[in-house]
Amino acid sequence: MPSAAERTRTLVQSTCSAVLIIPGADEAGPDELMPEARTVGTDGAVFLLFPAGAPPVRAATHAQDDELPVVLELTDVAPVAVPHRIRGRAWVSGWLTCAPGVAEPGYMMLRLEVGEVYLDDLWGDATVGPEDFAEAVPDPLTAYETELLQHLAAVHDDHVQGLSGLLGQRTDVRRVVPLALDRFGLRVRCRDAAGCSFDARFDFPEPVGDIHGLRRAMHALFEAAGPAD
Known part of the structure; x- marks a missing residue:
């Protein structure tokens, strides 16, 4: 499974x-507090792009050499329609300063030095330290996950429904929706005959590193589930 830092x-x-x-x-x-872009530097600091006149830029400029404590709150929502669509939240706390000369005219890049991270997602809750955060790498499929999940739901729904055959004694499944995808496997959200929801996860035999590996892993998963209706 992916680590909390990853x-x-x-x-x-x-x-x-x-x-x-x-x-x-x-x-x-x-809207004034939402960065237009964000990335992570080699030292683990989070860089946030804002218009030059945005409140975060004014606050960081006014603080100057003083430490400005802030929290970056992230909310992850499933890209397909499922019950309870929020998949997770993370809070990155630390200190904000300006990074002049990095952004194009009219914008300012702000640097968030990470102090601590708290994560609450589909895997559970965890605290991540700045060293572990800096050393971790994002999942290689993250740039494609939204498109892939929507493609599965729209084009391969018959195969997705067939995954209910891999749920053992759970014979009361009425609907299966793809919920999350990472290099280790696929998570789906199921609805039973009583209208209650539960999640199931299908791990790949080995982690995948790119789209080609994912295609092979998904083909094997659908084959294991049997022919689509």
Whole structure:
């Protein structure tokens, strides 16, 4: 399974929504606190791109040499329609400073030095330290996950429904929806005859490193489930 540090790096470097929580910036609108881009530096710091006049830039500029404590809150929502669509949240706490000269005119790059990360996702909750966060790498499929899950739901729904045959004694499954995908396997959300939801995960025989490996792993998984209806 992916480590908590890897899952956090994947969230930070994915396209999931993010908002910067800054003390004293209560009057700022949510849109003003959402970075337009984000990335992670080689030292593990998180770089956030904002318009030059955005409240986070003003706060970081005003703080100057003082430490400005902030929290970057990330929310991961399933890209397909499922009950309870929020797949996870992460809170990256640390100190914010300006990184002048990095962004194009009209923008400012802000540097978030990571102090601690708290993660609560489909795997459970965990705390991640800055060293582990810096050393982790995002899942190689994260850039394709949204498109792949939507493709599975729209084009290969018959094969996805066939995965219920791999659930052993759970014969009351009425609906299966792809929920999450990573290099280790596929997670689905199922609905039973009573309308209750539960998750099932299908691990690949070995982690996949690219789309070609994923294609082979998914083909083997669907074959194991038997022919589609």
